[in-house]
Amino acid sequence: KAGVTQTPRYLIKTRGQQVTLSCSPISGHRSVSWYQQTPGQGLQFLFEYFSETQRNKGNFPGRFSGRQFSNSRSEMNVSTLELGDSALYLCATSTEGTETQYFGPGTRLLVL
Amino acid sequence: EDQVTQSPEALRLQEGESSSLNCSYTVSGLRGLFWYRQDPGKGPEFLFTLYSAGEEKEKERLKATLTKKESFLHITAPKPEDSATYLCAVEGSSGGSYIPTFGRGTSLIVHP
Numbered sequence: 001k002a003g004v005t006q007t008p009r010y011l012i013k014t015r016g017q018q019v020t021l022s023c024s025p026i027s028g029h030r031s032v033s034w035y036q037q038t039p040g041q042g043l044q045f046l047f048e049y050f051s052e053t054q055r056n057k058g059n060f061p062g063r064f065s066g067r068q069f070s071n072s073r074s075e076m077n078v079s080t081l082e083l084g085d086s087a088l089y090l091c092a093t094s095t096e097g098t099e100t101q102y103f104g105p106g107t108r109l110l111v112l
Numbered sequence: 113e114d115q116v117t118q119s120p121e122a123l124r125l126q127e128g129e130s131s132s133l134n135c136s137y138t139v140s141g142l143r144g145l146f147w148y149r150q151d152p153g154k155g156p157e158f159l160f161t162l163y164s165a166g167e168e169k170e171k172e173r174l175k176a177t178l179t180k181k182e183s184f185l186h187i188t189a190p191k192p193e194d195s196a197t198y199l200c201a202v203e204g205s206s207g208g209s210y211i212p213t214f215g216r217g218t219s220l221i222v223h224p
Contacts, residue, residue, distance in 0.1 A: 004155075033212075043156070043199065043214040056209050090155050099144050099203065103155030 002026065004093050004104035012110045018079040021107045023091035025072050031055075031096055032074040034066060037088040037106070049074050050096075078109075086111045114139040114204045118215035125190055125222050133185040133218045135200030143210060145183050147176050148199040150217070156199055159185075190222045 005024040013019050025032055033056075034046040045058040049068035066076040072093075078085055088108050092101035117136045125131055137145065144163055148156035160169045162178040169176050173194065175186040185198055201214040 042216045043201075045211050045213070048210075056211050058211055092155070099146075100158060100161055101146075102158060103148075105153075106155050 004091060004102055006089075006091055006104040006107050008107060009105065010108050010110075012112065013081050014112050015081055015083060017081050018077060019081060019109060020075055020077045021089055021091075021109075023074045023076075023093070023104060025074070025091075025093035026102055029093035029095055029102070030072050031094045031101075032068055032072065033092045033094075033101060034074070034076045035090045035092065036060075037090060038086075043090070046076065081111045083111050085109065114202055114211075114213040116200055116202055116213050116215035118198075118200050118218050120218060121216070122219045123221070125187075125220070127191055127222055127224050128189045130186070130188045130190070132187070133198055133200075133220070135183040135185070135215055136181060137183070137200075137202045138181075139202045139204035139213070141205035143203045143205050145178055146201045146203070146212070147174075147183070147185055148201070150197045150199055159198075187220070190220075192222045192224050195220055195222045 007022045031050045033048040037043045048056040052068045063079045068074045088106045090106045092103045094101045115138045119134045144161050147159040150156040160176040165180045167178050173188045177184045197217040197219045199217045201212045203212045
């Protein structure tokens, strides 16, 4: 069974730009959650999508958004990038919710 | 607000030297406590989910236990390949939202 796929793996952007990251879940997984991981704050929950609907949302500004497609693939978008957005962005998928999640390898974003 | 505190922050063991990692938590309506292992440059790998006090789960050299205030990850006769960062997370049901909260992790190094 193929694992969770995230693209791109690495990304360099400049302040003010926007970025879109993609996550393809394990076959049969309908829940996709996104996380931000930084050395200073650790792993923080961004949002969860299930059946194309945002079901839960963490405490992040509106610049962070996401969506899920009918095939369960998900994208997250960050607009007006700030230096502090530099982080490893992880997606995790599961059959139903945030229990027993399987993480992808992450997208490392560097904002200059 | 849910909180998770992991200790120690870092742990060095000799191969075969058993020890325990601690995860203390406060949460409204515990839905589950999760343990993950994360290797450098990779996404977290799911290890265990515990749902209620008194529950225990084992996998190879690892055993996770849960009380109403904390969880322990016991590592018996560790090997160098057990070196990783171990993350603990809780998911509560505050306000009908299910948002996982992660601890900062324990970095484990096992010397041969």
